[in-house]
Amino acid sequence: MEDEVFDQIVSVFNKLVSWVAAGAMVFGGVVPYIPQYRDIRRTQNAEGFSTYVCLVLLVANILRILFRFGHYFETLLLWQSIIMIATMLIMLNLCTDVRMATELSTKRRSFIDFDWNYFWSWSHFVDYVQCVVAFTLVAVYITYLLLDSVMFVETLGFLAVFTEAMLGTPQLYCNYQNKSTEGMSIKMVLMWTSGDTFKTGYFLLTQAPVQFWTCGLLQVIVDFAILFQVYYYSRFPQKPVSHNVNHTTSAKAL
16 A cells, blocks of 8 residues: 555656656746846847847747658657747847837838848848748748758758757857956856756757757857856956947857
8 A cells, every 4th residue: 555655656756857847848948038038128228138049049949840840859849949939039029129219210121121231130020020931931841842851851950959059159259259258147158058958968868869969968068168268267367358249249148
């Protein structure tokens, strides 16, 4: 009797752990953007957040969803991509509204102008939606044509996770150029590090496709490299270098 009760307790505990892990996997990637979203709404200033973060994550997660049609992976990872796409669109909507409210120029810049000088710097949220829809339709069409090609499918999966894995490299290079981590949110990097470490371990335990855990390891390495910069530049201060913040400066800075 006691053994049966113990087995039931263990079973319930295992299910609970599984649900918590699944929830963390699906929603964990969104958490770092919650304080950023609240700060932008409170200050009505979006200059500290690069909208290119949204671009990279939108591309990465759209490609990941298409990859699933050729190489099945766990449904939780599919939901993770869907929720991340929704989150990035919400962030873009907020950033666009805030920027237009404070911008002096009245000239409208739209996606259908096809002006490369203003790519991803359009005036209204609908322009970003048009770009995302256009990219998705082209990607879907190409995937439909080449879905029978194993090489294409595996390359698609690699591009999806590799794009996401590269998010930290602009910040890494920026810190190296400036010889400082001033202006970078250490909390943000710590949240990314813990999330990337958990995610990579999850990929390994669930035997996800090799592209997932390989690029996950790359993300963790980049995160730790940034944290090493924090330690190094605080321990050995370098000569300060003046610089201007722009859209391409950072993928993880606040």
